[in-house]
Amino acid sequence: MKIKILLILFAFVLQVQAQKYYTKSGITDFKASVDAFEAVEAINKSTTVIFNTESGEIASLLFINAFQFDIALMQEHFNENYMDSNKFPKATFKGKIHDFDVLSETFKSYKLKGVLNIKGVEKMIETEALLCKQDDKIILKGEFFVKPQDFNIKIPNIIRKKIAETITIKMNYELVKK
């Protein structure tokens, strides 16, 4: 009987600890600019991120057509010609922050590993993520690099030189308790 009560209590404590933090307006931006040519960069301000502080698991999702470019025509080409955003509307990431422990007010670096899915193509990503806790928020920052050809993104030869071979993707998320 005592063991049963203990088990129930234990399960209850575990459930309380399994806390989730999330955002629906996280900022993800990418840069594919080459010096001396027009800047190729865009910002997405509606990235969804869910982070489980108990397991360190993280899942995120963004919509390709929510990337904002300074130049409208570039945005159009990005959606229609390169990303085919009608057919592949979203990009997702599922992974884990390794050795996640208690957060402090200063940024600490953690290993972030997971699977990135762009245009229906999956690729393993490994990078460093900076995390800290400010008031009730968890701030997550980081960047990683991808190559267009890894995700079946074809760039015509004419503009090949104007787009960087490696694209930098930056994450900047402010997560609140769910």
Add this chain to the structure above:
Amino acid sequence: MAIFLIVFFAIVGLVIINTIYKPHKSIQDREIKFSGTPVILIKEVNKDFTKWQDKAVQLTGKITSIDNLGFTLEDVVYCQTNTGTKLSQQKLNKTITIIGRVIGYDDLLEELKLDQTIIVN
């Protein structure tokens, strides 16, 4: 003749520049493809999402939560504004009408996302 050529190239140049640097399509320029409540729109979106992507919709519903960058209608549609102006908390639980652009169905949070939202009423 020289003047004619200069004017000609200036016009061609302007046309090219205007094509390349044309302004972003604002929500007001778009045709509204749906008008109704969030719940009905979600049903339509779940039938065939591709039909609704990047389309302007008009929704009337109750504001169920407000955050720094937007608000949620009927717990199922998250609306972001472009300007980033925060809605006052007094609007909570009030019914409003908005126009926004469908960006996609978020299956992590199970809600539809709109951006470029403007409040009509």
